[in-house]
Amino acid sequence: MEEEVIKHNYSEKEKTSIFNNEFMPHINSMYNFGYRLTLNSDDSKDLVQDTYLKAYRFIDSFQQGTNAKAWLFRILKNSFINDYRKKTKEPSKVDYQEVESYYNSEDVDRHITPDLRVEALKDMIGDEISNALNSLDVDFRTVIILCDLEGFKYDEMAKILDIPIGTVRSRLHRARNLLKEKLSEYAKQMGYKND
C-alpha cells in the first residue's frame, strides 16, 4: 500500500494475541477467497497457509486494531498473483482497455438480459450461482467475491487490488453483467423463457 509502513516491535505475546484474535477469525473468508481464486481445495489450503505464515512474518507492519481482514486479503491476492499464477502459468485473460471502453459506451446495458426474473433466481437452489461465479475470469470473479461475499467497501477493495476506485466500480459493473448473462443461460436451460 502507498501508506508509510510503520514498524511495530510487538512482543511474542502480543504477536500471538494479534494472530489469534485478529487474523484467525478470518480463516473461513480467507479459505473461501482462496478457493474461489484457485477453484481447488488443496491449492486454496496451500495459499491460505502461505498467507498466514507471511502475515505472521510481517506482523510488525500491521497496526493492531486496524482492518486485519483487508490486510490479509491483500497478502492472499498478491500471493495468488505472484506465486500461484506463475506456478500454474495461467496468464491474465482480461484486456482492461477493452473493459473500460466497453463500460463507457452507451450500449453497455442494452443487451443485458432484462428478462431474467427473480422467480428464476429463486429456483436456483443448486450450484448454478456458484458455477456462474466460477466461470468468470478471475479479475471479475475477485471483485464480486470482495464486494458481495465479503462486504468490502470500494475504498478497501481499491487498496486490496491496487486499482483506483473508479476501476473498482466499472469492473464490478461489468462483472455483474457477465454473471447475469451466465445466470440467464442457466435459466433458459431450466425452462424459463426470455419473453
Added chain:
Amino acid sequence: MNTPSKWVIKTIDPMSNSNQSKLKDDCANKHDCLEMLQLILDGEATLEQKANFKLHIDDCLPCFQHYHFDQAIKELLKLKCTSQAPSDLVESIKSKLRINPIS
C-alpha cells in the same frame, strides 16, 4: 444482508393494475440509474442519493425491477458461495508457527 436503513421500499406489486398506470415502462436515464443502483446496493450512496433513487423507483418499473433483481442476486451469492475452512487448516497453520491456540 444490509438494506438501506433510512428508507424502506414500498412492497407494492409493480404488475398490479392499481399501480401499473402510475409506473413508467421505460427509463429515460437508464445508464445513470444502473450506476446509482450499484452504489446503493453496495452501501456506497449518500442519504440524499438513496432518497432520490427511492422516489425514482416508486414510479419507474424497469428500475424497480432491476433493484429487486440485483438485490436478490447479491443475497443469493452470499448464501450460496461462502464456505467453511477445513478443520485441519487451522491446526496446520498453527503447528507451522508453533503458537498456541486461544487460551
